[in-house]
Amino acid sequence: MARTPIWRSIATTLAAEIAERHYAPGDKLPTESALATRFGVNRHTVRHALAALAEQGVVHARRGAGVFVTQVPTDYPIGKRVRFHQNLSSAGRVPTKRILAMQTRAATRTEGNLLALDEGAEVHVVEELSLADDLPVAIFTSVFPAARLPDLPDHLGAVGSVTEALRRSGVADYTRASTRLKAKLASATQALHLQIREGAPVLFSSSVNVDPDGIPVEFGSTWFAGDRITLTLEGE
Structure with a gap:
């Protein structure tokens, strides 16, 4: 049985937390370093998960500021x-x-x-x-x-x-x-x-x-x- 990629599991977890409003629209997510420590992975894996969420429109990166939950227009x-x-x-x-x-x-x-x-x-x-x-x-x-x-x-x-x-x-x-x-x-x-x-x-x-x-x-x-x-x- 194929295993779920770790980055996908991280993305699913974060998406669920956003849906449950652990992070509200406009909130900044923890840093890549903090998320890497939380999930026990390297920053590249976290970056892959965040990129997937950005592709879905769930989060967006602000240059030099971090990654934020997308606000309602x-x-x-x-x-x-x-x-x-x-x-x-x-x-x-x-x-x-x-x-x-x-x-x-x-x-x-x-x-x-x-x-x-x-x-x-x-x-x-x-x-x-x-x-x-x-x-x-x-x-x-x-x-x-x-x-x-x-x-x-x-x-x-x-x-x-x-x-x-x-x-x-x-x-x-x-x-x-x-x-x-x-x-x-x-x-x-x-x-x-x-x-x-x-x-x-x-x-x-x-x-x-x-x-x-x-x-x-x-x-x-x-x-x-x-x-x-x-x-x-x-x-x-």
Whole structure:
């Protein structure tokens, strides 16, 4: 009678413990070394078991951080008023943001057209990494008209919220005028930030936000980790 491979037995044991919520979604599993000691095997055998669980979608590895139980994807409504903090807080997650880069430069032709700018006009470009419960879920790139919002980078650096930074810049309210959604594959840099593998599926969203007078104030592009976010469309 054929014997069950040890790595498969370890994978089955861990999967059962996860199903019984010994480890909850988002929890970090013990290290390879700790699991090797527990099961009396070498780390290569443990690594094989963890790879099998990752293939099944039960766990995922975060580069430099360890192996974590896969979370249930968070619903992220796409409607006229999309607010990152509000969306994730409503889903019971703790939202945080990290600014990756900020610059002021000449608008590209596409940016100029979408923001209704004159040729050669400048824009503020902000790249941010968004996290839910400290797990990266999305990369945002926001483009703002610099002439209208000259102090927006300072406000954004101070408060960390686009909504509040726009309010301090004189835009009391804004709504989403258009949205385009597309499935893509993560680039090497996107995968690094989102802690997923290169080529993993990401959901790409591009949108234009306008003020109450219908004047564009932001052109945004977002790459969502495909296994962590479920985009939902709100009725208007």
